[in-house]
Amino acid sequence: MSNDPLLQPYRLKHLTLRNRIMTTAHEPAYPEDGMPKARYVAYHAERAKAGVALAMTAGSAAVSRDSPPVFNNILAWRDEVVPHIRALTDACHDHGCAVMIQLTHLGRRTGWNKGDWLPSVSSSRHREPAHRAFPKLAEDWDIERIISDFADATERMQAGGMDGVELQVYGHLLDQFWSPLTNDLDGPYGGESLTSRMQLLMDVLHGIRARVGDGFIVGVRYTADEAAKGGINATEGLEISRKLAECGMVDFLNVVRGRIHTDPAMTDVIPVQGMKSAPHLDFAGAVKQATGMPTFHAARIPDVATARHAVAAGLLDMVGMTRAHMADPHIVQKIRDGREDDIRPCVGATYCLDRIYQAGEALCIHNAATGRELTMPHDIMPAPARKKVVVVGAGPAGLEAARVAAARGHDVVVFEAQPDPGGQIRLTAQHPRRREMAGIIDWRMAQCAAHDVVFHFNTFAEEQDVTALAPDVVIIATGGLPNLELFEAGTENPHVISAWDMIAGDVKPAGRVLVYDESGDHPGLMAAEIAAGAGARVEVMTPDRTFAPDIMGMNLVPYMRALQDKDVTFTVTRRLLDVVRDGNRLRATIGTDYSDFTTHQHYDQVVVNYGTMPLDDLYFALKPLSSNAGAVDHDALVSGQPQTISRNPDGAFQLFRIGDAVSARNTHAAIYDALRLMKDI
Template identity: 55%
Template sequence: MRTLDPLLQDFRLKHLTLRNRVVSTSHEPAYGEDGMPKDRYRLYHLEKARGGVGLTMIGGSAVVSPDSPPSFGNLLLYRDDIVPWLRRLSDDVHEAGAAVMCQVTHLGRRTSNFTGDWLPLVYPSRLREPAHRAFPKVAEPWDLDRIVADFRDAALRCRDGGLDGIELMAYGHLFDAFHSPATNHRSDELGGTLERRMAFPRRVIQEIRAAVGPDFIIGIRMSMEEDLAGGLGREEALELLRHYVHDGIDFLSVIKGNIDSDAHLAAVIPSMGTPAAPFLEFAGELKRALDIPVMHAARIQDVATARYAVREGLLDLVGMTRPQLADPHLVRKLAAGEEDRIRPCVGANYCLDAIYDSGDAKCIHNPATGREQALPHTIERSPRPRRKTVVVGAGPAGLEAARVLGERGHQVVVFEAADAPGGQIRLAASSPRRADLIGIVDWRVTEAKHSGVDFRYGTLAGTKEVLAEEPDLVVVATGGTPDRSFLTAGQELVMDTWDVMDGSFRTHGNVLVYDDNGTEQAMDATELLATRGARVELVTPERQLAPGVGSMNSPAYLAAFTEHDVTITLAYRLTAVTRGADGRPVAHLVSDYADHPLERHVDQVVVEHGTLPNDDLYFELLPGSSNLGEVDHEALLAGSPQTVNRNAAGSYQLFRIGDAVNSRNIHAAIYDALRLCTAT
């Protein structure tokens, strides 16, 4: 029976019928091995196919030439041995009911001269690339002849690998660098007029189309307005696209903006705190001007917005890429009438920042994404007897433990000292720009209640309260408390970032914020203080500001700091705080690089140095536990049950997770809980 939901209606793309309008657009999670989409890569996309997506697109920026070396784990389409890996992936995805395509590109200058085979990077003009700091050489005719052939051969490998089509990348890479007046400064036959600037891109399309034949699908993901001084405007982009369609392009994936800097990249791929679907109306205007199918993805993170885009004719296909990192079963749940059970994308952009921070993409609150070989997205009921479980703490770790144990069929009681769940997430979400983080909490509470988890708020659980439940298993997820212990003097004279974020501390004077953590906490506190009128100096011992905050999230902080004139001091360490003659705090700073101490006389000092484990309850419960708190790491990593027994008189297993162990982040806390509890 034909569905009335526009998202679930099928769509004809050339000869290919897609089962619905939802797409996971091209992106690179850096899950490849040796440049190949091996098992980890395949299972990541297969999960989305099993989850109902109509089209999944692999190889975000899969490269066609050796002089386009990977910048973050890109697939190597210039190697013949990629074909069987593509074939295995495409066969599995097709069997699960989805179509699959690959993005194809030459990175041009958007990579490094100092990686891969160390070949010189090529570009239309000698313009430095800001993000990767590369100086390219001006491409010669023989370079372009070779690269055109490389594009053709890469497309053939995709076709021979069983893919349904490819997508050419045309924003920030070599292809579009020729047709954009901002990056093509050539004076030869490939520069100047629009006709000359489009000559190389047209050669690429024509060569690919001639090689793959009329039926293979070729799309383009293209900036249709670069928002760049001297850059490509909408009307010129439309003129270009009409020629590209004539040459063989079958669909357009709309981009608005450019990726020449971190600030511009963050605007193209918007994070939390920005308007939803900011370019949707722009994409709709283009669709009305074109005769080819149009897709688009940019902060379309909820089903209602996606449904509106298709229903109102703004898009033919809607990209929900980050939402499907959060929940690869998004479409399946929608079709089953379980829209309210979709794990929300909160827009943290941890998925992208984690690639540069830790080597691959990670959803901030779905640790199974990218770990499909070891962790499930759907929790199965335990085949073992039901166990009485006590979880202490309703922060991200405790909530995930409760959710998973509940779905495993165990009887779960959660004690939480506060009157609401969330722990440190509530502090982070108190920043207006990061308010969407609360979705991590709300979803888990709702899911846990589906399994009958008993939440008891306002209860400071001690040993007596825990043991009164006669538990078989106790999970301590009590989090941590701010660490001021690094100071040699003056711990009582400082505030911490928690004091700022929970509203207990406000000032309009001079504030020194000291960050020896390097993630969002001090950045949030600095932004909040500055926007409320304080004159803030942010000090860090690092050689750069907040190295744990990636390029997708740092622009918003830097914009606020610039607007409110925040002073940044690098390479200084806070050692002590004393009271000055006027009664105000004096911050004592030293440098690791020179004997040049500083003193700052301020109205308040705020420190961020991670947390100390709140572990008193854990150690009180240790003597009565059967495992004495021990975790069998081999079993944990293998997804096997914990069977350690060090105390025959112990009546319960005892584990601690999250910041109750050591100071980490949201993803680590949830990952702790998921892999421990799925085997329980």
């Protein structure tokens, strides 16, 4: 038996959880037709296999037809969900992992123009800003129906073998009823009385217990402090917590602090990189102390040390490490094996959640196997024969290629033109709020060191440098350089600078600055924040109808908080056509895609963020010497099969380029390129 607090078992009612680590409810948006099929099962099974004690699935499963999914949720109101739940449950149980599911009615946190086009329903007449739909004020028959729907859904989950259910009571319908900020009802479910506003939850609990009995585990994930004027405060939240403990129908409390009705509110509940770790942990501990209830919590607990403290200090009984397990599903196994230094870190990029909230699927910014367990490995298997692999470029793509090749047992050499590894990540990590991104590089460098990868820094590799090593495989991961061509101009404009120039500090902000953001990703707003912080008058301009569309909701929040108290304006639907010198200033010609309208403005600096152009000279120099002439079999790549194309029988090596050396994309794309290509080399 280990003395590690995290590895101690925990008794929850009749259920013995094998340790204190869980993944809390989250919807990775992997269901198919509203059902958790093979991909969903494989995702959770990977974490169960590695030792997670409790998988809280879904985030959340919808109990009613008029609670249509906003990000591909499980449809718990359909009877056909039961066998799929059984498959999910069995897969987790087979590895000794308990499994539960979070149930909800979204209330106003959805839209009427989804699913069956039924009106959303809530205790409020007002729309939720994040999802925009104006709800119908709930009637008595709506309430009766929804109570029954929760009981029906719970019964389905019990039939599917689940160990329990968790009711979602923050931001969704049940919480909309009990919060004074979102309850416009009179009578038994409204008014100023907390008991009255909590009545819907109590009726739901009674309905569930009447259906599944007292033996089935039922918990509540709820906000015990809305941290908003006029909302439930900490004192009232503790009263709610005691009522839940005393009602006799709740087996555990999963504590949340804050609201989720806007992107800023959501980001305070689930902090992103650059924000405080575990900001609500002590508050969750106060709830545990006040109630004596089994207490769970998760909110930016990204590392083992913080999780261990939460349990050792008696603040929590079960600690949620959900995003951390998206970065590395094998955390528990590595703790057991004494390999904590080997854990792939969560860098707080929140690429996972931001993708979900834009109707995508959850993906980890630097673990491309997460969510792709059916085709991509988390553990790299040895190759049948050792090969010589040369990688050019030590950014995220090149380092992932080197890591995977070395883990396969190959002899790996990496050339890098810069004195340090990292590529664009090094530039990103110069921003104080985004320093954690360096973990993407640091972890890979440690993995490469453990496998004896040879690095040549300060080396601008040329054709003869590569061929002299007689490689079997060459990977070009040289990235790109900022594109300073304006749209369809054909040539670089000599009067503009790149966002990289400002982020790196090579050019200092001056006077009135235009940040022309054609890409809509991080470098544009990073440059704007630097310029504004230096006292410049800044205009952020985009030809798109929204600014920074690739900086998704939660990651946009810190930028806006940094910019809105400064002299910064945002201009949309305007295209920068030309920049010329006009005395000691710059004269910009500005048009629009919507008409022939043009105007002129003067600036002291024009900063352009328009992606990168590939650094591909070496690739094209090596292409005629390679056996595949650089070609990629896309069908094999997508299906996870080896590359076998031969276009040049006399070629000496296979040649591939990845990441921004192909085209401007993002960190995840670069790492995925490398993993799916190298796993079979």
